Each structure stands twice: as C-alpha cells, then as structure tokens.
Amino acid sequence: MIGTMEYAxxxxxxxxxxRMVLxxxxxxxxxxxxxALNEDEExxxxxxxxxxxxxxxxxVQRFGRYHPDYSDIMKKVRAAKREMDMNDKVAAFKIAERNLQKLLDEISEYVAKSVSDDIKAPKDGAALTDGGCGCGSGSSGCGCKAS
Structure with missing residues (x-):
C-alpha cells in the first residue's frame, strides 16, 4: 500500500x-x-x-428496417447531422474538443507508460467514439482502441 506521504x-x-491543462x-x-457555440442561436x-x-x-432503431418510417427518419437524421456539423461554431467546437481529448489521452498514456508498458491508456480519442467500450482490456472481443 502506498504510504500516506507518497499518496499526498x-x-x-x-x-x-x-492546473497546467486548465x-x-x-x-x-x-x-x-x-x-461561442452556446451563445450562437443558429x-x-x-x-x-x-x-x-x-x-x-x-x-425507429428498435424495429430497424421494418419500421414504416425507417427510410424517412434515416434521411432526416443524416441531413440534420450534416447541417449541424457544417455550422462553423459546431465544427470549431468539435476540433477544439478533439484537441483537448488528444492532450488528455497523451497525458494518460505518458503516465501509464511511466509506470509500466503493460498498462493500457485511452488512444485516438477513444472516449469520444461510440465504437469502444473503454474497458482498457484491449481483448479481441472488445471494441476498445486501448490496445
């Protein structure tokens, strides 16, 4: 166990x-x-x-392609997302968010590697993707990008 002074x-x-990150x-x-994003009405x-x-x-996803509005909703979702993503404030925020996530990932990786090469740390913005579960195991059955 880590001693009290070491822990402090x-x-x-x-x-x-x-504080340095902030x-x-x-x-x-x-x-x-x-x-800027929060203040922009559009x-x-x-x-x-x-x-x-x-x-x-x-x-609609609960029923998949069998839902009567599947095609219509899928088109509307893609159109709304595209329109949202094309907004300058949204795009600038997403870039800034990815840059911050990259910095935090690099810090996590540096700390993990300084302890041991076997310790896993988030990579490539895994916290911002829907594909990974973030478990850190990196096993073949897992969608994580931690390995």
Whole structure:
C-alpha cells in the first residue's frame, strides 16, 4: 500500500498537471469555442433539431428496417447531422474538443507508460467514439482502441 506521504505527493503532482491543462492554450481554445457555440442561436437551433430527430431515430432503431418510417427518419437524421456539423461554431467546437481529448489521452498514456508498458491508456480519442467500450482490456472481443 502506498504510504500516506507518497499518496499526498502523487495527489499534489496530479493537481499540478490538472492546473497546467486548465491553463493551456488547448483548454483556452476549447472554452472559447464552447462559449461561442452556446451563445450562437443558429448553432443551438441546429443542435436542438438534431436532438429532436434523434429521438425519432432511436424509436425507429428498435424495429430497424421494418419500421414504416425507417427510410424517412434515416434521411432526416443524416441531413440534420450534416447541417449541424457544417455550422462553423459546431465544427470549431468539435476540433477544439478533439484537441483537448488528444492532450488528455497523451497525458494518460505518458503516465501509464511511466509506470509500466503493460498498462493500457485511452488512444485516438477513444472516449469520444461510440465504437469502444473503454474497458482498457484491449481483448479481441472488445471494441476498445486501448490496445
């Protein structure tokens, strides 16, 4: 077990790293793009339109191709997502979000590798993808990108 002073030292160092991340240009860019996104009425309208159609999409997904509105909803979801993604504020936010995630992934990987080469850390924005489960096992039956 880690001694109390060692544990406190580790926590102090982790707080230092978090303060450095919070003061970084990458975090500043993220916060600036998030503010711009939240303040832009058009972007918010597009986000809400996408969320609304996504509710219908999830309902249709329960039945798949057999749902009578399957084709119509699939087209509407793709169109709403494309329109939302083409908005400058949304696109800028997604880029800033990916950059911040990349920084956090690199920090996690650095910490993991400094402990042992066998420790897994998130890679390639695995936290932002829907494909991986994030379990860190990296087994062949898992969709994680941790291996």
């Amino acid at each position: 030292d580790i926590l102090d160092h982790s707080e230092l790293v978090s 003061k970084s240009d990458i975090m500043e860019s993220y916060q600036k793009s998030l503010r 972007a918010q309208r597009l986000i809400m339109a996408f969320k609304d159609i996504k509710v219908h999409y999830e309902d």
